[in-house]
């Protein structure tokens with residue numbers, strides 16, 4: 221049977237209380253996808269056909285190269301380059317009208333990375349599971365509220381998923397609980413960014429300057445806004 225990267229126990233992921241729980245789930249999915257694609261999936265002809273067509277984005281090439289032997293990345297590159305030579309560089313370009321239409325529609329927005337595509341599909345499933353578990357289990361509601369924060373993209377993603385997967389009656393309670401987590405972090409990081417800016421005032425110069433928690437305020441604000449840590 222094909223390996224399922226979304227086989228993740230959601231409640232267990234919420235038992236840890238460290239940063240955004242949805243980032244934790246995303247990171248786990250991403251790690252599994254990278255591991256799988258450079259491991260067992262190398263032998264799956266239908267997956268190789270897809271990776272030959274789509275290739276990967278820069279982030280995921282980097283993660284694959286870091287993770288595994290360079291040979292499996294090279295083998296995928298070899299057949300991906302062959303696919304490009306055979307299909308994208310041969311013949312005449314599509315007529316202007318058609319390519320404009322394609323660019324305006326799905327083509328421009330379509331993910332050109334096999335792992336990103338897997339991740340997007342996997343995240344939709346996981347967000348649905350979070351919503352359904354929240355609605356069905358009181359214990360999980362408590363775990364949810366006890367999270368230290370939600371990053372902004374995952375707050376948005378959860379609110380959108382709630383529209384589909386949580387009953388009308390309960391939805392506003394869920395969105396309220398989620399927005400409390402996102403808002404709490406925003407207020408803290410906003411204060412730290414302000415403190416950071418103040419430290420550039422000449423009155424705060426000198427050895428005894430009190431930076432408080434503001435030294436990594438930029439990094440934390442960027443993480444909050446993007447759900448990704450700066451390298």
Ligand SMILES: [Zn+2]
Pocket residue numbers: 240241242243244370371372373374447
């Ligand atoms: Zn997040």
Ligand SMILES: [Zn+2]
Pocket residue numbers: 276277278279280333334335336337
């Ligand atoms: Zn990608």
